[in-house]
Amino acid sequence: MGLMQQTIFEQAVLFLAALVVFTSFLMLAQRRLFPLVGLFAWQGLLLALTTALVAFNLHYPHLYASALMTLLIKAVLIPLMLRRWIIQLDIHREVESLVYPAYVMMAASALVLFSYYVVLPIEQLSTLASRNAIAVxxxxxxxxxxxxxxxxxxxxxxxxxxxxENGLFFAAVTATSGMPMVVELGVAFDVLVAAVLFGVFFFHIRSSIDSLDVDQLNRLHEVER
Amino acid sequence: MNWLTSIVETALFILLAPLFAGWVKWVKCLLQNRRPPPLVQPYRDLAKLFRKRPMIADTASWIFEAAPFVVFVTAVFAAGIVPFAIAHLPTAKVADLIVLVGFFALGRFFLTLAGLDLGTAFGGMGSSREMMIASLAEPAMLMAVFTLAMSAATTNLSQAIDWVLQTGLVLRPSFVFALAGLMLVGIAETGRIPVDNPATHLELTMVHEAMVLEYSGRYLALIEWANQIKLMLYGVLIANIFLPWGIAESLTPRDLALGFASIIGKLAVLGIALPISETLFAKMRVFRYQEFLGFAYLLSLLGMLSHVILEVN
Known part of the structure; x- marks a missing residue:
């Protein structure tokens, strides 16, 4: 079934899927932290939109709830939290130097192709119109x-x-039209708790090695430098 | 009969190209709170340059004199390939998109040779920069073209437009990415901000102007005209591939009037969008060109990938 036989809403799901992977690419290229968090918020927003569209296409009312939850947690709450920590840690002016940006981009394109080939047999099992988005x-x-x-x-x-986590959620929505409500609630709160814990970790890492560069965690220091 | 119409259409394309350049300049002046020149100013400039006696340096070889003609003729041929207001034309049927890219490359090759010919520092610098931009922009353009070719199963522009018209409005992620990629390539290839500034002779930033610095008189007029044709070519290409609705499919007066009205309307809109983006963005450093064109390539590549992954089964 090609794109042309689908309704405009099913096409829109695939279109949003393409935009989601596009935001992932943009995140890979982004050196500054605020725009990175902004891109993450956009990805969450696109995810919520996709979920709402799938809910509309398949008439699954419980997916509306998970779309709303995605919107609140991934597009608003977590980005706001990350923003606040970035300001508190005073790293919002830092520009991260990318290591081999061209190679990273090539690797990213190769990964997209790889996931396409891996997912090809799985797609045969699904009957949903959005199954092409599983690879995405x-x-x-x-x-x-x-x-x-x-x-x-x-x-x-x-x-x-x-x-x-966004990718996993997206897979659940496009391949199986969403997880059960209980599981989804659990995952959403897990993510939220994880975000809070990460915040605590940021401050711990910062106070122990005086930097947020995780490369410095590779070496063990017996004595203080 | 058909050949006659296509020749008339190509001639019209070439004659309208300075008007499009004038429109872009007019809108840009208004956006920057300057008093715009009249819309026909590019015609006056060209007429003035054609009247003037060209000066040629003693060190110039035949390439220097031949290059403007090659550049102009390749631009005219390219204009013949691209369907302007009528979809089915014999000129559009004998050559495809890859020939179009080839014409662009041939014209650019001779222009860079001419820049190197006199042995001046500016010419060489401009030529090397132009080749750098070209080597980065061409893969991106070809990738966008291949995305279209894979969707429509043809590299022929007329047939591709037919295919888009037949399938109607389908929300294709691949086309959106290819459109964005082609727009960025168009900006780079026609020397607009943020890659090159067409309005300046500031030495450190010139690309196109550095190559043609030694030209004067009718040679300069031909090169400028070819550049205006190229700008309009990208506009027509973008408008007709991705939004071909309204293009004349038969030669009845009603279809023709609709075709011309729609393409002029689309070009007018593109001619507003281009100056807006030029006003919003500043010119980039030369060393950031590869990021800009790498992004264009990425967009085209994503177009191709999303076609393969999402649209085919």
């Missing part, structure tokens, strides 16, 4: 990992981690 959600997961691997700043790692 898997790609968002892998791109989030790439963001964590290629950066050194702890806040960026957290954004990468959250965007992995």
């Amino acid at each position: 959600s898997f790609a968002v997961v892998l791109l989030g990992m790439l963001l964590m691997i290629s950066r050194r700043q702890a806040v960026t790692h957290v954004v990468g981690f959250m965007s992995i």
Whole structure:
């Protein structure tokens, strides 16, 4: 079933899926922290929109609730929290230097292709119109990992981690039309708690090594430098 | 009969190109609180340059004199390939999108040769920068073109436009990405802000102006005109590939009037969007070109990927 046989709403789901993976790419290229958090908020917003559209297409009222929850937690609450910590840690003027940005971008494109090939047999099992987007959600997961691997700043790692969670949520919505409400509530609060814990960790890392550069955590220091 | 119409249409395209450049300049002046020149000012400039006696340096070889003609003729041929207001034309059928990219490359090759020919410092600098931009922009443009070609299963522009018209309004992520990529490439290739500033002769930032610094008289007029044609070509390409609605599919007077009215309307809108983006953004450093064009390439690549992943089954 090609794109042309689908209704405009099903097309819109796939279109938003493409935009979600686009925000992941933009996050990989973003050096500053505030715009990075802003991109993360945009991804959350797109995710909420997609969920609402899927709910509309399939007439699943409980998905509206999870769309609203995604909007509140991932597009508003967590970005606001991250913003506040960035200001409190006084790192909002820092510009992170990217290591080999061109290679990271190439790796990112390769990951998208890889996820497409991996997901191809899984797509055969699904009958939903949005099944083509499963590859995209898997790609968002892998791109989030790439963001964590290629950066050194702890806040960026957290954004990468959250965007992995976004990818998983997206996969659940597009492949199986959403998880049960209980599971979704649990995951949402887990994410929120994780975000709070990360905040606590930021301040701990900062007070112990006087920096948020996680590369400095590679070495063990027996004595104070 | 058909060949005659297509020749007339191409001639019209070439004659309207300075008007489009004048429109862009007019809107830009208004946006920057300056008093705009009249819309026909580019025609007056061209007429003045054609009347003037060209000066040629002693060190110039035949390439220097031949280059403006090659640049102009390739621009005219490219204008013949791209459907302007009528979808089915014999000129559009004999050549496809890859030939179009080839014409652009040929014209650019001769312009950079001409820049190097006199051995002046500016010419060489401009040529090297132009080649750098070209080497980065061409893959992005080809990738955007291939995205279109894969969707429509043809590299022919007429057939691709037919295909878009037949399928109607479909929300294609690949087309949106390819459109954005092609716009960025167009900005880079026609030397607009933020890649190059067409209005300045400030030495350190020039790209296009540095190459044609030694030209005068009718040679300069030909190069300027070719540049205006190129700007309009990108505009028509973007308008007709991605939003072809309204283009004339037959030669009845009603279709023709609708076709011309719609393409002029689309170009007028693009001619407002371009100066707005030029007013909002500042010119980039030369060393950031590769980021800009890398982004264009990424957009085109995402267009291709989203076509493969999301749109085909």
